[in-house]
Amino acid sequence: MDSLDALLTAPGAPFSVERGADGRLAYAEGPRTLREFAETTWAYGDTPFLITEDGRTTYAEFFAAASALARRFLDPDEGYGLRPGDRAVIAMRNHPEWQTAFWAAQLAGLVAVPLNAWWTADECAYALDDCRPGVLIVDGERYERVRSWLGTVPDPPWTLVCHGEGHAVDGPRVERYEELPAADPLLGPPDVDVLPEQDATLLYTSGTTGRPKGAVATHHAQTGAIANALYFSALSALRRGLVPGQGPAQIGMLTFPFFHVAAFTGFFRAMAVGGTLVLLRKWDPDVAVRLVREHGVTAFGGVPTTALQLLERAAELDDDLPTLTSVSTGGAPAPPQLVQRLTARYGERVEPANAYGLTETLGAVTSTFGEQYRKGPDSVGRPAPAVEVRIAEPAGEAVPGGEVGELWLRGQSMVRGYWEDPEASAAAITADGWFRTGDLAVLLDDGRVRVVDRIKDMVIRGGENVYCAEVEAALYEHPDVLEAAVFGVPHPVLGEEVAAVVRVRGGLDPSALREFAGRGLAAFKVPAHVVVQKEELPRNATGKVLKRALRESWPPSP
Incomplete structure (x- = not known):
């Protein structure tokens, strides 16, 4: 914890926390229900809330x-x-x-x-x-x-x-x-x-690996999600030398679909301060560039794909997006090239931000932004005050520092379980409140979390673990790579080997990509199979690549 964080979390501060009788951390202040939160918005009167086309x-x-x-x-x-x-x-x-x-x-x-x-x-x-x-x-x-x-x-x-x-x-x-x-x-x-303990939302998971489950959250949990979002905003302001809550409210462009928890983080943050949200009927980078300029958008929020497309189209149009001061991504892993491209074009004028969260955590529970993000783009940052982190082995014991394990989370903004599914609830949430995310991660010495991969996405090649996110990041380093999806395919001797489907510009061929990836990866991590295409990769509504669809259609037609 640094001195700026202490200003926000010390006893009596806006984001101070206390441990409840159930052992979980919770914010000591703030609204108790979403109804209480909504009732405060009447005070913003004629201020624009939503701007559509x-x-x-x-x-x-x-x-x-x-x-x-x-x-x-x-x-x-x-x-x-x-x-x-x-x-x-x-x-x-x-x-x-x-x-x-x-x-x-x-x-x-x-x-x-x-x-x-x-x-x-x-x-x-x-x-x-x-x-x-x-x-x-x-x-x-x-x-x-x-x-x-x-x-x-x-x-x-x-x-x-x-x-x-x-x-x-x-x-x-x-x-x-x-x-x-x-x-x-x-x-x-x-x-x-x-009442705080009553259910507020039932959010269905994305269902990329099977039938979606209904994650149920109480009002108490959702107000924890609001506090998480506001805490990250306040800390960001302090690090930039600003006083949280002062100055004009942001005008944000929110491209996440409203049903996704990443959108909840965005509209919670706007509603808390009387901010304005600019909406698109459907994603279109040309329309986005126009609306940023037309409405003076200061903050962009979307999956990494839309952020990259916005930056690329603005560069093609030689538009500096002069009002933009922040670009936040979530909903899918952000390739390191995103923050690198943002910094190369805009310097420190536009603050990059990335966050980690799931449906079951009701949005962002860790975040990284500004200089911290520029220096460590492979991290998703530190947790919010009312969120605890454990990197665990399968039995639940914490692994030694710096080692890979499953990311477990506990805190106010966790769902209480899955709708009428006690078996799935017990499998995901321990008796003392820890949620098993299914993600592999490392806890760094300074408290930041680095997510390595989904457990189900990890490829075991001849006994060696290959983290798909690492291979994807290496492919994204190539300037002509627009999208990359890495996954495992069966091999009769090795068990699995690494495959990649990559969307590229120009005439980039698979052998060139394999050679490029091999410059920074161990040989066993380099994709044995690379398919290049100019069509977009299949994604769900939240921006996640549907790797299951790619696996099911493997090998691709010649």
Whole structure:
């Protein structure tokens, strides 16, 4: 802990922590529930909250709409007659109505269930059967995907459809959002008690290795996630010689889909200080560059792929993005070239930031930024104050310092378990509250964490461990490599050997890439098979490469 950190975490400071009766660290101050947090946003009034390509929504408009929808959720006569604890499914693109629906659920004491907007009808049906919602709030595209499911259940939930132009919106208990009565800003939210120990969200995992599981978080856990995000922001400001909370609020461009926990970190941070979020209907680097300049965006947040594409397109256009002061990435491992390219073009004007978190940790629990990140781009930084780290062997004992083990985490912002799945909960969370991440990591001498690889991604080649993330980082060093995915493929003698699928520009060939990788890697780590292509690698909605799809299609067609 340095002196700046002590200013934030000392007893009585904004981010001081205490250990609860359950042995976990928790923040001593701050809101107790997401409802309390949402209620503070009315104070920002006419400040823009969300800016889309179609218009803008102020904090006053947002809070009035969320309060009105929360009352409709609970009203037994003119509304849906839901009860606190019922599930409210939200499935749509990053429309302003997503935020209205999510926070209306919190104001009403419901459990918000954001669904992956990329899911197919079958995937949506699986989650709907699993969580049994009392209401669905969907856009027109997602309505088409859930329509068949609605026709199969004997007592369908209420369904509220926004942006349903061009879609036949009909059926029992189906309404159009645009036809609801206008929100009365004087009424406020419904009168309902929401307690810290009650469930706030049910977030489905990405499902890259199997069926997604519903990770359940209490209000207490989600307010811990808010505090984590604000702590990292405050420490960043102090390290840059600024006073946290002073000066104009950031104007952020948030490219994560709202259903992803990395987006939660972004909109929690904005809402806490009255910041503005600029949204894209879908990712497009040309549109992003234009909107950064048009709205004076100061902070960019997205997966490493979108950040790299933004920087590359801005360079092609010779646009210095003069208002930009920070670029934060998460949701997928960031290649070291990202911070190197950012520093080479913008020097210290634009602060790089990277974070580590999972659905089960409700977003970022470690972070690195500024000079620390520039000097150590292979690290994901130090943990937040209410987060403990253990690098463990399979039995749970801590490994010696500097050795690789599984990353275990414990603290306020961890989920309580998986929805109606005690076996999966017990397998992931120990009796004393440690969450097994499934990631291999090293704890460095200064307290920083370096994530080495996913346990399931590690290749064991002839008894030697090969960490795919290390090989990918070596490939990314080549200036013509745009994307790289490394994984293991079967070998009759060695058990496994290393393969790579790489998206490149120009005429780069596999042998040149293998030679390039061999300059910095031991011979057994160099990919035995390299496939180059100009098409983008398959990814899920959160930006993670679908290595399972690449393995299943191996070997590729000649």
